[in-house]
Amino acid sequence: MFDKILIANRGEIALRVLRACKELGIPSVAVHSTADEDAMHVRLADESVCIGPPPARDSYLNIPALLAACEITGADAVHPGYGFLSENARFAEILADHNIGFIGPRPAHIRLMGDKIEAKRTAKRLGLPVIPGSESGIASDQEATELAHSIGFPILIKAAAGGGGRGMHVAHRLEELAPALSSARAQAKAAFADDTLYLEKYLVCPRHVEIQVLGDGQGSAIHLGERDCSLQRRYQKVWEEGRCPALNEAARNAMGETVAQAMRELQYLGVGTVEFLYENAQFYFMEMNTRIQVEHPVTEMITDIDLVLEQIRVAAGSQLELTQSDVKFHGHAIECRINAENPVSFHPSPGKIAQYHPPGGLGVRVDSAVYHGYSIPPYYDSLVGKLIVHGKTRGECLMRLRRALDEFVIEGIDTTLPLFRALVREKDIIDGDYHICWLEDFLARGGMAN
Numbered sequence: 001m002f003d004k005i006l007i008a009n010r011g012e013i014a015l016r017v018l019r020a021c022k023e024l025g026i027p028s029v030a031v032h033s034t035a036d037e038d039a040m041h042v043r044l045a046d047e048s049v050c051i052g053p054p055p056a057r058d059s060y061l062n063i064p065a066l067l068a069a070c071e072i073t074g075a076d077a078v079h080p081g082y083g084f085l086s087e088n089a090r091f092a093e094i095l096a097d098h099n100i101g102f103i104g105p106r107p108a109h110i111r112l113m114g115d116k117i118e119a120k121r122t123a124k125r126l127g128l129p130v131i132p133g134s135e136s137g138i139a140s141d142q143e144a145t146e147l148a149h150s151i152g153f154p155i156l157i158k159a160a161a162g163g164g165g166r167g168m169h170v171a172h173r174l175e176e177l178a179p180a181l182s183s184a185r186a187q188a189k190a191a192f193a194d195d196t197l198y199l200e201k202y203l204v205c206p207r208h209v210e211i212q213v214l215g216d217g218q219g220s221a222i223h224l225g226e227r228d229c230s231l232q233r234r235y236q237k238v239w240e241e242g243r244c245p246a247l248n249e250a251a252r253n254a255m256g257e258t259v260a261q262a263m264r265e266l267q268y269l270g271v272g273t274v275e276f277l278y279e280n281a282q283f284y285f286m287e288m289n290t291r292i293q294v295e296h297p298v299t300e301m302i303t304d305i306d307l308v309l310e311q312i313r314v315a316a317g318s319q320l321e322l323t324q325s326d327v328k329f330h331g332h333a334i335e336c337r338i339n340a341e342n343p344v345s346f347h348p349s350p351g352k353i354a355q356y357h358p359p360g361g362l363g364v365r366v367d368s369a370v371y372h373g374y375s376i377p378p379y380y381d382s383l384v385g386k387l388i389v390h391g392k393t394r395g396e397c398l399m400r401l402r403r404a405l406d407e408f409v410i411e412g413i414d415t416t417l418p419l420f421r422a423l424v425r426e427k428d429i430i431d432g433d434y435h436i437c438w439l440e441d442f443l444a445r446g447g448m449a450n
């Protein structure tokens with residue numbers, strides 16, 4: 001096992017990793033920018049090191065400063081959390097060169113999944129269903145036209161180096177294809193310094209269903225069920241739940257087992273998420289994320305498995321002790337991402353938290369690093385905290401969520417709490433009848449203003 005873990009992150013995920021370190025009895029090191037001197041992760045860690053000024057590129061993304069912090073404190077492993085350096089294969093390699101463990105997958109798997117064409121090719125080879133489309137980069141407009149005819153419109157153009165919705169362009173008919181290709185190419189070149197593009201059949205309003213996996217890199221891998229993350233705005237997830245309201249036990253287990261088998265073949269190490277679009281009872285592979293995700297608590301609540309603790313164990317070389325039959329799903333969990341944003345305009349609202357009273361009680365979990373009197377700095381993402389609620393059934397979970405949201409007090413800044421108080425009273429949400437377009441449609445028809 002590791003002797004000391006440096007947490008290369010901030011906010012609620014730094015705290016989440018710290019909790020796992022404490023339970024494992026492993027000393028922890030917090031790093032922070034000068035904007036985060038008063039942050040909770042700095043207070044709760046065993047040691048802390050200031051690694052630079054507020055901009056992330058000078059602090060949380062500053063690899064030499066992180067290496068120096070490991071050197072000074074004697075940390076022999078780094079947990080990257082999510083975002084920042086969590087999917088940077090080069091960072092994982094540099095740590096290995098310095099004999100420091102990276103708590104995440106092997107660099108080759110991070111790199112493989114970072115290239116969306118390679119990822120899709122691999123998924124197909126491993127037997128996962130993929131969206132109809134090109135099997136490699138598009139060489140010419142003529143090739144694109146021929147492909148588009150065989151796939152059928154509407155067509156979605158994606159960037160190989162994109163992901164998370166970045167660099168996507170739709171062509172509804174042939175005349176739109178050439179202009180969409182040239183703007184996609186220009187944007188991809190500017191944003192990723194890689195203008196490789198590929199085509200897919202555009203699925204208009206499917207659900208986003210993702211499967212959580214865990215592997216030990218030694219041939220054992222399991223799945224931990226699915227999360228439905230369809231409720232999103234501008235590719236930012238807002239509400240996640242498990243199980244997916246549209247799936248039954250048999251469909252979940254079949255897809256889960258297919259994904260777990262693929263991860264065994266890959267000898268995947270660590271936690272991962274395989275993202276699918278789901279439409280007309282069909283799954284289509286989209287991308288794989290090779291990090292712990294924001295919404296991992298949904299899975300923890302319905303499986304009682306501590307994903308961060310398991311992630312640390314396998315990164316240290318332990319074999320998976322859990323087998324697929326040890327994973328039992330019980331009840332339902334919903335996570336609400338509470339952001340420091342105006343709930344109508346979504347403008348960021350950093351500043352001082354004048355009152356803070358999180359909800360509690362049976363089945364209620366709040367993952368947050370803020371406290372009464374804390375000032376949210378303007379430099380980073382706007383997540384204030386995550387409210388995760390569990391119930392024996394989806395109905396009980398919603399009932400408890402309504403109560404917990406009404407109990408939650410955050411004053412001094414705008415938050416998205418009012419959005420969730422409205423959502424839990426919407427018929428489609430109560431019925432689980434929504435897809436990836438639902439939230440933006442709701443906001444566009446003035447769902448919050450009414």
Ligand code: MV4
Pocket residue numbers: 131156163164165166200201202203204207208229230232235277286287436
């Ligand atoms: C798609 C799609 C429809 N058809 N691909 C968005 C994020 C990135 N992972 C891929 N995304 C999509 N890919 C095809 N062929 C629709 C989306 C998409 C989306 C996916 C999941 C959750 C929310 C979304 C919102 C808009 C578009």
